Amino acid sequence: MLSNKLIFCVSVTLAILVVILLATLSPLPHRKPSSKPWLALSLYIQQPQTAGVPNVHTVAPQDVGALIFHRVLTEEPKNTSKVIGKAQGFILPVEQFAHSGFNIIYLTFDTHEYSGSVSIQAKGSGSDRRDELRVVGGTGSFAFVRGFAVLTQKDDRDTDLVLPYHIRLHLKYPNRSKTIPG
Template identity: 60%
Template sequence: MLPRIIFCTAVSLAILVVILLSLFSPVAHRNPSKNPTRPWLALSLYIQQPQIATSNPQAPPVSPSDAGAFIFHHTLTEGPENTSRVVGKAQGFIIPIEHFAHSAFNIIYLTFDTPEYSGSLSVQAKHVGHKDTEELTVVGGTGSFAFARGLAVFAETDRKPSDVDATYHVNLQLRFPNRSQTIPG
């Protein structure tokens, strides 16, 4: 009879410990906004055209359809004004020629350098249709954006008649893999 009492007491204590751990565990009460392994992230940014003084203001700009490749280096800002806080760079290499239009070389790199985010995102520009709004695919990232996937929506902002080049609004919807899993090795 004594072994049966000891067994029942041990089972009761084990059940009580499991219940108490589930109630008082710090993991169960973690604030999700402070969780660095969040599965989704939404960002809203602006791509600003560089402010370059030209020595020959009469020279006509080359249109993308006449160029062999479109290479750009712009700044990323928090707001639509070119005086907004700079958060990074937007760089890319796009070949608009028809047989290269779906090339893997057509990538836009968004690089971030802020206290909140440090790293880069690779946005695939395979299906650019020269529309006011383009939905492109985020195919990877580094640093704060390691292994990111998702959607990047580029939209041309309202242009003023005095603007030579447009500013683009970029909405990023990013998802991350489950970072709690470890890679065996």
């Protein structure tokens, strides 16, 4: 009788110990995707700096065929700020192509947190120094995003220097819970 009670107590103690060990040593469950499907980023597209020549604002001539650009993307407005990617684009400034699907800006990210690109369609134009553009897709960390981008630029009135473009991205991720039929 004593041995039955002893076996029962040892069994209960071992069961409790196993439950405690499993609770403390088991891996954490995978976290659910964020309930916030929107992502907001604030970045700066740096203007090219040429040695000995100040970076003054210039207007592209109206008879230019296409503007193709390659710029550095930073996290702060200073040109010495941390580089987080690049901004490349292809713009047709001719009036007939102002609303063309060819006017695209690609932002490519290469950071620990984000890797991939965002495609921005530059259809239409806002005010002289502010444009609201449409985000039409992305790759990598930004796969299939949609949303909008607000592009602004300010002049330094004292020196006529052009400051970097400030771009605010408001990205919406697709509903990833749906499966692709096939």
